[in-house]
Amino acid sequence: MSTFCYSCMNEIDGSFCPYCKKENTADSVAYRLKPGTILNKKFLVGNSIGEGGFGITYIGRDLTLDRRVAVKEYFPNGYVNRNNNVSQLVSATTDNQVSFFKKGLENFLEEARKIAKLMNVSGIVDVREYFEENGTAYIIMEYLDGINLSVYLRQNGVFKPETIFQLMLPITYSLQKMHDEGIIHRDISPDNIIYLSDGTLKLTDFGSARYFSNAQKEMSVVVKQGYAPEEQYSKNGDQGPWTDVYGLCATMYRCITGKIPVDAIDRIKNDTLQTPTELGIQMPEPMQITLMYGLAVFKNDRCKSMQELSYLMEKALANENIQVESADYYHRLNQTMIAASSTTFMQDFDNAIHNKGNFQRQDVDPQSVHRNTGNYNNYTRETNQYNGYYEPDRSYRPPYNDPPPYRNDQRQKANKTPIIIAVTIFLCVSLIAGTVIYLFMNYNQSDEPDVIDTEIVSEIDEPVNGAVSSKQNVVSRADPLPASSKEERPTQAPAPTQPPTKAPPKTTVTAVSHLDPEDGHTYEPEQVLSNDGDCWCPKKGSGVNSWIKLNFSEPKRINGIDIVNGYAGSEEQYENNSKVKRIKIELSNGKSYTETLTVKSVDNRKDIQHISFNTATTSYVKITILSIQKGEEYDDTCITYISPTAP
Structure with a gap:
């Protein structure tokens, strides 16, 4: 059998690996699988490349398909053991x-x-x-050629907000599909997201926290501080898609700011998490709103699903306004109530907002309130007591001083009456004064038209050749100003200043292959950008699985593509060359569509076919040929024109 490096699983000759520049040394840790072990009769195991609370991941090689793989072994730390010098079997402790x-x-x-x-x-x-196998279980996964985000950040520094939003979009769509299958990751962090050599991201290590959500001891293992929401700290915490939303947004926060978010359990009492802009990061407001919405401490105030998060991220990338439901409403309301908690008006206001409610009340010292969040240190709710904090919800009734005895009610009402009358008089006087000032200012404006704005058409005759009826006593708008005017009226209103037009994003094209120059044609990918008869043609062969990719210099919102199938520049070549039947369209946000193209007649070969899909923000459109209709003479498959369409 060939010799493979235990560290990178490339085939080598000798004890030194020219690929990873390491000596071919086997891992000697006794509780791990011994390097060189073969699983399921075809997977060669190398050294460990990762280890967590629930499993060990090894680099491996599929000896049947001759490719590298990752092998994940179920090995819950503290519950099982193994001595590989004796056996590869795993047994409970x-x-x-x-x-x-x-x-x-x-x-x-x-x-x-x-x-x-x-x-x-x-x-x-x-x-x-x-x-x-070996008394446990294994998952064979694709081997990812890259480094995790934690290593990337140490080596390269932080990402721009726009960049990380674009990179994370495919992961949000993928997580939505996971959630649809009933899978919650529960361990999203920079350690579990791989930055690949092609500049994209992939998520690894699924569902580890799911297995041990029933025991208090195990929760201390799976919760990753800074990236786990507060519900993961309780064995009865209500976990769901919103849990992964927090983990993903915490990871994005780290990628943008370089800082690990304040631990969620610490944010409950005093939320000191700073926004990126507070840390000096230049970040568009829609992106910051989206990010902080996903980082809300409590799930009821947080973005609820990956579908919602991806929708908001797309809007943020397009710099569209975003409004979300957040705890800020409750925080502002709480602060307002504290400021006036000594007045009996607060009782009426509280009942009007919250429709009464029976709660245990305690006097509140305004100095004990965290002004940035509106949290109460001394408040206890009858239904759910916390040590100095409660989760805001619509059943919440803020503390206030007990109302005065009933015998003082009439006196309070009497005391309020003069105030109400005074306020009413003040508002009326202000309204009258404002109206007078407005009329005076408009009357004295230098550009006030010196014409009568109302024309009673029924009382005047239609003028002939510019003549004015004797009944008409209206100054025409075209008449010159009176001689007494010091300013001349312009003959034409100036054109409104047009805002500068933003140049459309530049589009470049790459492809997996294309024909060399032949008969005066280049057949290069760039030919598809203009519908002038030239085309892109993959290298000799059917073209199946060949792809062409339109790259945009900045993210672009599109809702479909226009395409001209085949070689439209020549009737003869159109007939002789192959045409595309089915294609796969992929966007940078992770969405993909499989579509069937129509093979037109020779006379209609230049017709543009439109393929529509849901509006999305993407940095590229990739089209892969899945099947073709063979030409009469040649296998060459051509596409003349491709253009994305905007909503």
């Missing part, structure tokens, strides 16, 4: 942990089954096989 381990094993395989359905989904590592 104690008898009491056997059933616990088996339950986790079932969940591990169930996760693998679900994720395997998402094969070829952009933004998620592919799961290719899963099986049981």
Whole structure:
């Protein structure tokens, strides 16, 4: 058998690897699989490349398909053990942990089954096989050629907000598909997102927190501080898609600011998390609103799903205004109530807003309030007590001083009457004064038209050749100003100043292949940008699986593409060359569409076919040929024109 490097799994000759520049040394840790082990009769295991609370990941090689893979082994730390010098078998540490381990094993395989359905989904590592062996289970995944975001940030620094929003969009769509399958990741962080060599991102390590959400001890292992929302700190916490929203937005926050977010459990009492702009980062407001909406401490105030998050991210990339439901409303309301908590007006206001409610009330010292969040240190709710904090919700009734006894009600009403009368008089006087000032200012404007604005058509005759009826006593708008005027009226109103037109994003084209110059034609990818008869043609062959990609210099909103199928510049070549039947359209946000093209007659070969899809913001359009209609003489497959269409 060939010799493979245990560190990079490339084939080598000797003890030194020319690819990773390392000595071919086997991992000697006894509880891991011994490098050189073969699983399921075809997967060669190398050294460990990652280890967490629930499993160990190894680099490996598929000996059948001759390609590198990643091998994830179910190995919950603290519950199982192995001595690879004796056996590769994994066994529970104690008898009491056997059933616990088996339950986790079932969940591990169930996760693998679900994720395997998402094969070829952009933004998620592919799961290719899963099986049981050595008393545990294994998942075989594609090997990702890249580094995780934690390493990338250390080596290269932070991302621009626009860049990380664009890079993360495919992951939001992929996570939505995961959530549709009932899978919650629960461990999203820079450590589990790989920055690939082609500049894209992929998410790894699925669902590890799911297996151990039933025990208090295990929660301390799976919760990653700074990236886990508050509901993950409780064994009864209500976790769902909103949990992954927090993890993803926390990761984006780290990528933009370079800082790990304040731990969610610490934000409950005093939320000191600063926005990127407060940290000196230049960030468009729609992006910041979206990011902080996903980082709300409590799930009821947070973005609820990946579908909602991706929608807001697309709007933010297009710099559209964004409005979200957030806890800021409650914070502002709480602060207002505290400021006036000593007045009986607050009782009426509170009842009007919250429609009464029975709560345990305590006097509140305004100095004990965190002014940036409106949280109360001394407040206790009867239904759900916290140590110095409550989660705002619509059943919340803020604290206030007890109202005075009933015998003082009449006196209070009497005291309010003069105030109400005074306020009413003040408003009336202000309204009259404002009206007088407005009329005076408009009357004295230097550019006031010296014409009568109303024409009573029924009382005047139609003028002939510019003559005016004797009944007409109206000054025409075209008449000159009176001689007494010091200013001349312009003969034509100046044209309004037009805002500068933004240049459309520049489009460049790349392709997997194209024909060399032949018969005066280049057949290069750039030919598809203009509908002038020239075309793009992949290298000799059917063209199936060849792709062409339109790249935009900045993200662009599109809702479809126009395409001219075949070589439209010549009737003879159109007939002789192959035409495309089915294509796959891929966008940078992770969305893809499979469409069937019409093969036109020779006379209609220049007709543009329009393919529409949901409006999306993307930095490229990639078109892959899936099938063709063979030409009468040649295999060459051509596309004359491709153009994205904007909404």
